[in-house]
Amino acid sequence: MASIARKNLFEDIPRLLVAQAGIMFAVSLVTIQTGILNGFTRSTGILIDRSEADIWVANQDMVGLELTLPISAAFLQQAQQIEGVQRAEALLLSGGTWRSPQGKITSVRLFGFDSAGTLFKPFEVTQGNLAELKQPYTVITDATNLDSLDVTQVGEAATIGSLSVKLVGLTTDVQSIASGTFLFSSLENAKAYATGNRTANLNCRMQNEEFQCTNVYQQSAGANPASLQPMPLTSTDAISYVLIQAEPGQDLQELKQKLEAALPDTRAYTRNEMAARTRNYWVQRTGIGFILGLGATVGIIVGMVIVGQILYSSVADHLKEFATLKAMGVPDRVVYGIIIQQALLMSILGYIPSLGLCIGLGAWTFATQGITILVTPIAAAGIFGITVFMCVGSALFAIQKVTRVDPAIVFKS
Numbered sequence: 001m002a003s004i005a006r007k008n009l010f011e012d013i014p015r016l017l018v019a020q021a022g023i024m025f026a027v028s029l030v031t032i033q034t035g036i037l038n039g040f041t042r043s044t045g046i047l048i049d050r051s052e053a054d055i056w057v058a059n060q061d062m063v064g065l066e067l068t069l070p071i072s073a074a075f076l077q078q079a080q081q082i083e084g085v086q087r088a089e090a091l092l093l094s095g096g097t098w099r100s101p102q103g104k105i106t107s108v109r110l111f112g113f114d115s116a117g118t119l120f121k122p123f124e125v126t127q128g129n130l131a132e133l134k135q136p137y138t139v140i141t142d143a144t145n146l147d148s149l150d151v152t153q154v155g156e157a158a159t160i161g162s163l164s165v166k167l168v169g170l171t172t173d174v175q176s177i178a179s180g181t182f183l184f185s186s187l188e189n190a191k192a193y194a195t196g197n198r199t200a201n202l203n204c205r206m207q208n209e210e211f212q213c214t215n216v217y218q219q220s221a222g223a224n225p226a227s228l229q230p231m232p233l234t235s236t237d238a239i240s241y242v243l244i245q246a247e248p249g250q251d252l253q254e255l256k257q258k259l260e261a262a263l264p265d266t267r268a269y270t271r272n273e274m275a276a277r278t279r280n281y282w283v284q285r286t287g288i289g290f291i292l293g294l295g296a297t298v299g300i301i302v303g304m305v306i307v308g309q310i311l312y313s314s315v316a317d318h319l320k321e322f323a324t325l326k327a328m329g330v331p332d333r334v335v336y337g338i339i340i341q342q343a344l345l346m347s348i349l350g351y352i353p354s355l356g357l358c359i360g361l362g363a364w365t366f367a368t369q370g371i372t373i374l375v376t377p378i379a380a381a382g383i384f385g386i387t388v389f390m391c392v393g394s395a396l397f398a399i400q401k402v403t404r405v406d407p408a409i410v411f412k413s
Contacts, residue, residue, distance in 0.1 A: 041282065140168060216397055
């Protein structure tokens with residue numbers, strides 16, 4: 001009976017092409033939406049996943065990696081004294097406005113970390129040198145951010161607020177899809193940009209509408225900002241996180257309790273807990289998961305409608321053949337199997353090229369835009385299951401047509 005299914009399917013090539021185009025559209029839509037969601041959730045927590053910190057200590061009101069309140073830098077030394085802690089490092093997050101040499105601005109997110117440390121190095125420098133971050137007012141960024149920063153290569157200079165900045169390195173695959181442009185710098189540089197921006201912005205609002213931040217900073221600081229050396233981090237400064245490396249064999253849940261007891265108004269999270277909390281915020285509280293899921297659902301509905309129409313039309317055209325089979329005493333399950341086999345063939349013919357197209361599209365978007373369309377083996381298997389369900393589900397409508405057919409029509413003229 002499989003030959004009958006193939007004959008019916010390939011008998012009308014134009015109709016088959018229309019059906020496969022519909023299936024490919026539906027499968028591609030589901031795959032892209034699912035891949036973007038997977039890539040999006042992966043990117044929001046990728047810095048956490050790739051860190052070497054066993055525990056992240058944050059303000060008790062922390063919602064996600066980039067949405068938190070500051071904690072005291074004094075906690076860094078206090079955490080180092082707790083039994084079970086092998087190493088503690090600070091992480092400072094701040095924001096700013098990047099102004100390129102051509103005058104274009106963009107919002108940036110600064111990550112200040114200990115460049116000589118080991119707990120926060122979630123990237124590989126593909127151009128330049130990580131050691132350059134020890135120099136004043138230097139940063140590195142993901143290579144896909146060059147267009148948004150309006151620069152073309154390592155070594156170019158710009159400004160963040162009232163302070164100069166030099167791009168000294170490029171990384172790859174560390175930029176979150178949902179966030180502003182990530183910049184990585186030393187703790188000293190991040191502190192300078194955070195405090196310098198606050199001083200400049202405050203005074204700019206008090207001046208005229210020309211927003212002469214550099215001149216204002218010179219007046220308030222009494223020096224050229226570019227000539228000022230960033231100050232080291234002190235215990236009176238504010239930081240965003242304390243990253244903890246536990247001693248070998250240390251129970252992390254027990255160490256979390258010790259840290260929370262010793263550091264007031266803080267919460268401690270394991271690396272996996274921190275990543276999950278960040279991803280849950282972006283997927284659930286921002287509605288992005290709902291929007292992408294809705295797009296995938298629309299793709300399934302569109303595919304089922306198209307496939308259902310094609311199969312129903314095919315059955316209608318071969319109604320006498322099916323009636324002949326029933327008149328010959330062929331069981332209904334065999335007749336229904338022909339239609340389902342036809343649907344399965346359509347699902348396979350539509351799935352394979354769609355998956356290849358989406359993988360190619362994902363490689364292109366990552367290389368040019370830094371946007372990952374992540375199609376994992378599990379996701380690919382799940383999408384194939386959805387494709388089969390979509391086509392077989394559509395076949396049920398066509399089966400209803402055969403169920404009601406009267407074998408007597410074979411003998412009618």
